[in-house]
Amino acid sequence: MQIKINNKKYAAKVGETIFQVCMREGIKIPTLCGAKYSHEGLCRVCVVENSGRLITSCNTKVCKDMDLVTESEKISKARRINLELLWADHAGKCATCKKNRLCDLQKLAEEYRIENFHFVPRRGEMTSSEEQKLLRDNWSRVVVENENPCISRNSEFCVECRRCINICPEQKFGFNHRAGDVVVGTPYEKVLDCSFCGKCVEACPVAALTDQNDFSKIIKDLDDLKKFSVAVIDLEMDGKISEQLKNISHEQNFEKIFFDLGFEKIIKLEEKERNEEDEIIKNIRTEYARKEKIDPKNICTFFISSKIYKKVRKNEYLDYVLSEREVVRLVRDRGNIVAGKMKIKA
Ligand code: SF4
Ligand code: SF4
Ligand code: FES
Incomplete structure (x- = not known):
């Protein structure tokens, strides 16, 4: 037609x-x-x-x-x-x-x-107690949840577009309350518990669903002159993205960044048959630190991955797991920061 x-x-x-x-x-x-x-x-x-x-x-x-x-x-x-x-x-x-x-x-x-x-409404514009009560009721339904390991939820930002409801393969989101009070959230606003595929975070147009991380702490650690920040890029990461990360990593105060080749080098260096990323990160804090003569407690480790569920890997050897989105945010917040840190050796 x-x-x-x-x-x-x-x-x-x-x-x-x-x-x-x-x-x-x-x-x-x-x-x-x-x-x-x-x-x-x-x-x-x-x-x-x-x-x-x-x-x-x-x-x-x-x-x-x-x-x-x-x-x-x-x-x-x-x-x-x-x-x-x-x-x-x-x-x-x-x-x-x-x-x-x-x-x-x-x-x-x-x-x-x-x-x-x-x-x-602006200050002073809502005069009747009924209007003020309506506003209070509206904000009283706001849910902030940071208890799951991967996704931060804040319904204050939600525009009820339902993208998360439509995209989640595990049907983790739906509506709470009714009529004008409706809010998008998990059933009974329980802590999000799923396979953390990350599709909802990718889809959310605003800041209602975002990557779980303490960003101010990350920036503090990256800029700390005593800290030696080492980033490990997920082996499964798309090559083009890895290449972009290589370009920005130094500007963002990462002292060392390991890509696929780097991993193999570390493994060979240690002459051990290890190809598990967890083991590699552990090596950075132990054997790599020894080789480079860096006090292990001054090493700050990052793992950069497009897989949001890998955030659960955070442990005593791994300080942060960053998504590509968070790397973009880092660049957005800090622009082109010229590396100004010096390697502190033990
Ligand atoms: S991470 Fe994946 S499974 Fe979990 S709520 Fe979001 S879309 Fe659903
Ligand atoms: S995708 Fe984000 S803004 Fe849209 S309904 Fe879900 S939480 Fe709200
Ligand atoms: S109604 Fe068409 S994009 Fe929202």
Whole structure:
């Protein structure tokens, strides 16, 4: 069939969504909840006009003779209002947020030049006790959970896009409370317990689901002049990413970084048939430290992996397990820091 988009005719197949046709034809439409993750039409950021009527493009199937417009003042206004409404229920603490500069909601707010948040109450604006109670009730349902080893959860940031619900292969997320009080979380808000595949963290557009780590401690250790920071890259890591890590590692104050070759070298060095990463990390704190004449207690060990479940490996020999996302965050927070540390020998 043929449909019209922005006054131009395009071929479309039965069953395709407007969004799919637009993506194929290189017509940009913003999305937050949908497209890749669901077709529930929740955020309404993807609205377009069909013969003057606003419809969501991610879950509306094409039909013959559709006459669509993807950019207009009406569309832009609707997208802005929808973004503002999402923001109203969001923590909005960008400056200190783990996802600052990496957040989909923030990017859209910038793109749509949202400067005033009409639905976010300001001090003094909520006067009646009923309004204040509503606000208190809203925040009373916020859940912060840092008890599982891999994923940090903070529902203060959640925009209820349901991406995590749709993507989790183990159905670990769902809705708690009802109607206007609804919050996305684990059943009865129990501590997250799963195989930690990391798909939900990857999918979450905001900072409601993030990598578990004490970032301020990491930065303190990396910049500590007494510490010798050694990073080991997961053997299973994609070669291209490993190469990028090699480039930034020194700038981020890692004194030594071991890639595949490095591991083999260490193993040969010790003349032991060890190929387990845990053993290699143990070697760094013991035999490598001895060889390099570094006090083992001054060695800080990092393991960098794209597998979030490897965070459980943290032990007496391994201080931190960082994901690729966290390395990106490190670069974002610190820019190009020129290595200023000196190796402290024992
Ligand atoms: S880590 Fe994987 S299994 Fe665990 S909750 Fe997230 S998506 Fe589900
Ligand atoms: S936790 Fe993240 S992915 Fe899940 S509903 Fe909230 S914002 Fe969406
Ligand atoms: S992306 Fe279409 S409604 Fe959210």
